[in-house]
Amino acid sequence: MSKYFNATTKTFHDYTAEEQADYDARMKIYNDNIVPKKLEAVRKLRLQKLMETDFYALQDVTMSNEMKAWRQSLRDIPTNHTDEAAYDALLARDSDGNLTHSVWSKP
Secondary structure, three states: OOEEEEOOOOEEEEOOHHHHHHHHHHHHHHHHHHHHHHHHHHHHHHHHHHHHOHHHHOOOOOOOHHHHHHHHHHHOHHHHOOOHHHHHHHHOEOOOOOEOOHHHOOO
């Protein structure tokens, strides 16, 4: 059985059987949805990065080969990163909150 912390009394207490069942059900819902939430976060970051560089695709702007390759690597993220560990790596941040995976680094 799990324990919970009562902030009012500043003590730990055991869950009742009903509270434990409720806690377990909420944790299952959370765990069942964590991978889709991570994938959605990756997709939002990818879209943001692509939108930031969309102007390079205009007719009067010359896009470098490096920029073309980087934008293609962003579009390839769903194919090349397909599990929770890959999503965790893509979403990793340093102590300043900056994304650390190399795929996000613009050339």
